[in-house]
Amino acid sequence: MNRIYLALDFPCWKEAKQFIEWNELKGVPVKVGMELFYREGPAVIERLKDNNHPIFLDLKLHDIPTTVNKAMKNIAKLGVDMVSTHATGGSEMIQAAKEGLLSGLSDGYKTQLMAITVLTSMDKDSLNNELLLPGEVEENVVRFAKLAEQNGADGVVCSPHEAKQIKAACGPSFLSVTPGIRLQLSEKNDQKRIATPAYAREHGADNLVIGRSITKANDPYEAYQQAVKEWKHGIKS
Numbered sequence: 001m002n003r004i005y006l007a008l009d010f011p012c013w014k015e016a017k018q019f020i021e022w023n024e025l026k027g028v029p030v031k032v033g034m035e036l037f038y039r040e041g042p043a044v045i046e047r048l049k050d051n052n053h054p055i056f057l058d059l060k061l062h063d064i065p066t067t068v069n070k071a072m073k074n075i076a077k078l079g080v081d082m083v084s085t086h087a088t089g090g091s092e093m094i095q096a097a098k099e100g101l102l103s104g105l106s107d108g109y110k111t112q113l114m115a116i117t118v119l120t121s122m123d124k125d126s127l128n129n130e131l132l133l134p135g136e137v138e139e140n141v142v143r144f145a146k147l148a149e150q151n152g153a154d155g156v157v158c159s160p161h162e163a164k165q166i167k168a169a170c171g172p173s174f175l176s177v178t179p180g181i182r183l184q185l186s187e188k189n190d191q192k193r194i195a196t197p198a199y200a201r202e203h204g205a206d207n208l209v210i211g212r213s214i215t216k217a218n219d220p221y222e223a224y225q226q227a228v229k230e231w232k233h234g235i236k237s
């Protein structure tokens with residue numbers, strides 16, 4: 001299912017709830033990240049589930065395999081659609097994440113494991129000159145995607161610019177979830193590898209994550225509708 005996950009990057013549930021209600025976004029797919037989860041804990045997931053929101057819980061686990069395994073086992077009990085870990089934690093950590101996830105899932109739930117490749121806030125300069133990782137961003141992203149796929153992840157988080165190469169390297173059923181999405185007139189902020197929903201659609205992304213282009217828009221409801229139009233029909237603003 002090709003979805004747009006609205007990034008609920010709010011300091012607390014009260015603000016997130018108000019935003020959803022005021023902008024008639026009840027039931028839309030949402031992404032819960034560190035900011036909201038660290039304040040509200042698992043209760044926020046229950047509240048969103050009560051309101052029928054499909055959920056990507058994006059906590060980006062990155063630790064030794066045993067810790068990630070046990071954390072994933074607990075996260076699995078929340079019954080969300082997708083969770084995340086970092087591919088750069090390596091093969092053992094990714095396997096441990098998947099094993100923990102599967103061991104904690106209740107019957108009937110199927111939570112998918114997404115591996116972060118290279119954060120969309122990074123570019124070639126950050127990779128080559130700060131992390132001292134040579135090569136183009138795409139090469140690094142595809143290498144991390146292959147590592148994730150070979151060790152049990154169901155897909156990766158990447159930018160739309162790499163989605164096609166990932167399908168070619170990891171197969172058509174291996175998912176790409178793409179943040180760094182910007183509607184045409186919105187600000188880049190701290191993102192480096194950005195693209196519009198229409199571009200993401202044309203370049204094979206499976207799911208989008210959009211935050212500030214909607215949450216900081218003058219009319220968030222309209223911005224959401226615009227994103228859906230571009231994503232579903234390729235119509236540009």
Ligand SMILES: O=c1ccn([C@@H]2O[C@H](COP(=O)(O)O)[C@@H](O)[C@H]2O)c(=O)[nH]1
Pocket residue numbers: 007009033116118119120121157158179180181189191209210211212213
């Ligand atoms: O590489 C990554 C991984 C995760 N994210 C998350 O997506 C949203 C994007 O928010 P915008 O406001 O649309 O920039 C945010 O919650 C990040 O934590 C990402 O941007 N890049």
